[in-house]
Amino acid sequence: MIDVSGLRKVYQDRGREVVAVDGVDLHVREGEIFGVLGQSGAGKSTLLRCVNLLERPTSGTVSVAGQELTGLKEGELRRARQRIGMIHQHFALLSSRTVAGNVAFPLEVMGMAKAERVRRTAELLELVGLADKAGAHPAQLSGGQKQRVGIARALAGSPPVLLSDEATSALDPGTTQSILALLKRLNRELGLTILLITHEMHVVKSICDSVAIMRDGVVEESGTIPELISRPGSRLAAELFPLPEPEPGQVTITFTGQAGEPVVSQVVRKFDVDVNILGGALEEVAGLSTGRLRLLVTGDERAAALTYLAGRGLLVEEAR
Amino acid sequence: MTWEEMLPLLLESTGQTVQMVLWSTLFTVILGLPLGVALVATDRGGLFPSPALNRVLGLIVNIGRSLPFIVLMIAILPLTRLIVGTTIGTIASVVPLTLGAAPFFARLVETALREVGRDRVQAAQAMGAGRVTIVGKVLLPEAMPGLVAGLTVTVVALISYSAMAGAIGGGGLGDLAIRYGYQRFETTLMIVTVVVLVVVVQLVQTLGDTVARRLARN
Numbered sequence: 001m002i003d004v005s006g007l008r009k010v011y012q013d014r015g016r017e018v019v020a021v022d023g024v025d026l027h028v029r030e031g032e033i034f035g036v037l038g039q040s041g042a043g044k045s046t047l048l049r050c051v052n053l054l055e056r057p058t059s060g061t062v063s064v065a066g067q068e069l070t071g072l073k074e075g076e077l078r079r080a081r082q083r084i085g086m087i088h089q090h091f092a093l094l095s096s097r098t099v100a101g102n103v104a105f106p107l108e109v110m111g112m113a114k115a116e117r118v119r120r121t122a123e124l125l126e127l128v129g130l131a132d133k134a135g136a137h138p139a140q141l142s143g144g145q146k147q148r149v150g151i152a153r154a155l156a157g158s159p160p161v162l163l164s165d166e167a168t169s170a171l172d173p174g175t176t177q178s179i180l181a182l183l184k185r186l187n188r189e190l191g192l193t194i195l196l197i198t199h200e201m202h203v204v205k206s207i208c209d210s211v212a213i214m215r216d217g218v219v220e221e222s223g224t225i226p227e228l229i230s231r232p233g234s235r236l237a238a239e240l241f242p243l244p245e246p247e248p249g250q251v252t253i254t255f256t257g258q259a260g261e262p263v264v265s266q267v268v269r270k271f272d273v274d275v276n277i278l279g280g281a282l283e284e285v286a287g288l289s290t291g292r293l294r295l296l297v298t299g300d301e302r303a304a305a306l307t308y309l310a311g312r313g314l315l316v317e318e319a320r
Numbered sequence: 321m322t323w324e325e326m327l328p329l330l331l332e333s334t335g336q337t338v339q340m341v342l343w344s345t346l347f348t349v350i351l352g353l354p355l356g357v358a359l360v361a362t363d364r365g366g367l368f369p370s371p372a373l374n375r376v377l378g379l380i381v382n383i384g385r386s387l388p389f390i391v392l393m394i395a396i397l398p399l400t401r402l403i404v405g406t407t408i409g410t411i412a413s414v415v416p417l418t419l420g421a422a423p424f425f426a427r428l429v430e431t432a433l434r435e436v437g438r439d440r441v442q443a444a445q446a447m448g449a450g451r452v453t454i455v456g457k458v459l460l461p462e463a464m465p466g467l468v469a470g471l472t473v474t475v476v477a478l479i480s481y482s483a484m485a486g487a488i489g490g491g492g493l494g495d496l497a498i499r500y501g502y503q504r505f506e507t508t509l510m511i512v513t514v515v516v517l518v519v520v521v522q523l524v525q526t527l528g529d530t531v532a533r534r535l536a537r538n
Contacts (some may be wrong), residue, residue, distance in 0.1 A: 030486040052446055081448035092443035096535070105457070106447040141538070153447075163446075 001161060001193040002028035002051060005028065007060035009046050020046040021058070022217035028195050028210070029161075033187050033205040036197040037236075038214035044160040044197040048165055051092050051195065052084045053077060065160050082110055085154030085301065093138040097262035098148050100125065100134040106156040123223045124152040128182065144175035151182065155192075162186075166197035168203060180206045200248070201239055205285050211236060215253040225286040226256045241281035241292035246319035250278065264293070264310055273299035294304045321506050329509070330495060334516060336410045336491035340482045344417035345475055351422040352474075353467075355381065356429020357455060367441075367451040384423030387483050392420050393488060413490030417481055425474045432466030433459050465536035471479050472528025483517075493517050 011018040021043045027032040038044045049055040051062055053069050061070045069080055091309040093102050099122050107117045123214055125131045128148040138146055147167060150305065164183070168176040184207045186192050204211050204225075212222035213235050221228060221235055228236040237254055246252055255263075268275055275297050280293035297305060310316045327418050355377065362374040370404070397407045400415040409507045433529040436459055444458045460467070483494020501510025 015324055054442055054446060078448040078450060079447060084446070086443070086446040088439060088443055092439040094440060094458065094462055096464060098377075106449075108457070109444075109449045109453060137537075309460055 001030040001032075001067060002034075002195055003049065003063045004047075005061055007050055008058045009043075009050055009055060010058045010233060019217055021050065021057075024214075024217075024219050026195075026212060026222070028193060030193055031187070031191050032209040033063055033183070033194045033196065033207050035208035035211045036195070036214055037199070037201065037204050037211055038197075039158060039199055040203045042214045043217040044164060044214045048163055048195065052081055052086060060084045078249055082106065082157045083159045083161070085157075085159040085162040087147065087150045087154050087162065087164050087167045087248065089169050091138070091143075091150045091170075093146055093149055093153075095138055097137075098134065099138070099141070100135050101150045102138065102149055105211060106153060110157055122154065124156060126156070127186075142175070143171050144178060146169065147175075147179050150180065151179075151186070154302075155186070155190075157192075160191075160193060162192055162194045164194060166198055167196065169198070169200070170271060176203075177206070183207060184309070204296065205240070205283060209286055213239075226288060226290075229254060229256050229285070232315060232317055236316065237292065240283055240285065240290075243279050243281065243292060243294050246317075248319055249296070250319050251295045252292060252317045252319070253295065253309055254290070254317075255313075256294045257288045261312070263294075263314065267297075267305045267308060271299070271301035271305040273297050273301055273305045321500075321509055326509050326512065327501065330493075330512065330516065333491060333493045333496040333513070334520075336383065336495075337482055337493045337520070339410055340413055340417060340485060340490060340492055341351045341475060341478045343411070343414045344421060344478050344482075345412065345471075346427050347365035348421040348474060348478070349471070351418060352425030353429055355422065356433065357459070359426060359430040360433040360459070361451075361455065367454060381423040381426050384419065385427070387420075389416070390484050390487060392416055393484065397488075408489035410485075410490050410492070413482070413485035413488055417478055417485065420481055421474055421478050424477060425435045425470060428470030428473060429463075430495060432463040432470055435466050436462045467536075468528060468532040468535060470493040472525060472532070473530070475524050479517065479521055479524070493520075 004024060007021055007024045008019070009021040011020055024047055036044045036047060046055055050057045051064065053062065057070065061068060063069060064080070066082055067080055069077065072080060094105065097105065103121045103124050104117050105119060112120070122131065125134055128151050130145060130148050130152065135142065138149065141149065145193040168179050171179060180203060183194060187194055196203065208225060210222070210224045211228065212219045214220065215288065225236070228234050229240070243252065264275055267273065275295055278296055280291060280295040281290065304317050306318065331491050358382070359374065360427025362370040362377065364371055395420060398415055400412050403415055404412045406412050440458055440462060441454055444454045450459070467477055482490065482492050485492055486498055493516060497510050497513040500506045501513060
């Protein structure tokens with residue numbers, strides 16, 4: 001649905017060149033929620049702005065819903081943008097307009113007739129649960145309500161794609177959760193493809209199907225979440241389950257979805273080994289129960305026991 | 321001087337001041353608003369970036385602002401004659417008043433528009449809005465409280481400038497205070513004139529503040 005390839009963005013800052021995005025490829029499939037995770041300054045915001053060409057990439061191509069955007073003329077680009085929704089960290093609502101006026105704004109831009117606009121606006125406010133706030137001004141709303149208006153506005157033209165620029169970073173945890181739930185619901189009910197950027201692992205954990213981890217303008221790893229967690233040396237797994245650096249000889253096992261199986265006791269029963277659990281963490285990620293255990297395995301059949309674990313579909317990493 | 325003698329003078333002068341200020345306010349907005357929008361739009365990173373044009377506009381505004389009003393008034397006499405047909409009188413003074421206030425107002429417009437910030441402009445761009453739409457439907461409406469506040473300051477400045485219009489026969493309250501109050505030692509008239517000016521300025525400021533506040537509450 002969204003294809004970014006070889007994207008580079010270089011800024012001129014007082015004569016110096018600053019590389020914000022350094023050759024990024026992204027492939028966001030239709031109907032998925034794709035998260036770009038990174039610290040501030042990692043270049044993820046620039047990357048997102050390059051997707052709807054708010055920032056012009058220095059090189060590389062961007063295509064959304066099969067249309068390549070980088071080659072479009074201004075008028076064509078404007079029409080293409082009407083098919084890409086966007087929500088913002090600080091909401092970016094127009095304070096001079098009511099809630100309904102804000103939602104109607106993109107419809108005015110599209111040139112929709114007044115009666116049709118009124119009908120569609122009511123429908124959108126209903127969708128985000130703000131039908132009773134149509135006449136209020138943004139200043140009278142809470143942060144969560146403002147973001148709901150932002151979402152209604154972004155979806156005005158029924159775009160297949162939504163870009164989310166740190167949409168929950170300015171909200172408290174409870175409100176964040178309700179906005180994430182709304183995004184997930186829209187993703188499911190409307191088949192909306194969502195590309196979001198965030199610095200919060202929590203957001204990725206709650207709603208993302210796929211993730212790209214970005215650092216210094218480069219994507220360090222990307223893929224679906226189960227894929228990444230079961231990949232050796234995964235940064236996602238390391239950040240999701242913060243365990244101390246392993247000492248030589250210690251074993252870390254990562255499991256995705258097999259939490260129901262008593263693998264540790266099976267190993268102890270089948271092989272002549274002792275297992276000492278040093279640490280562990282469990283998380284519900286992308287609807288899967290996943291976790292990591294740090295083990296100290298000792299005994300004559302240690303090697304066979306580890307092979308057995310790997311054979312059960314677990315990721316077994318041994319520190320040296 | 322008795323009240324019977326003062327009243328017609330006061331009425332006539334107040335009328336002249338109101339006339340000068342109203343007309344020059346109108347033309348100041350017509351000239352200064354687009355100029356202020358242009359200053360923001362042509363800036364680097366603006367909607368119509370053009371650094372060269374931006375520098376030229378900035379220079380024009382700065383020249384207009386650095387001339388003392390009384391000097392500007394005399395300096396542009398030929399232009400005033402070209403536009404109005406005469407260089408003296410209330411209507412003739414509207415030309416220098418406008419040219420004196422427009423650059424000032426343009427800077428205030430510029431400041432008010434910059435207050436809107438990039439996020440709302442970018443949000444509109446992300447929705448596919450064109451640049452003219454963004455100026456008309458985002459920048460100007462969002463900056464409205466600041467624009468009204470700027471206009472209020474400009475009107476007050478115009479009232480003060482208009483006191484100097486007496487120098488080219490423009491009349492008005494300032495002129496009355498100088499000719500009768502100062503040159504003929506009519507202290508009472510002087511005081512009454514000053515009181516009228518204070519009241520007018522106060523009214524304008526209160527009205528402007530009220531409107532700006534009502535707009536900002538939204």
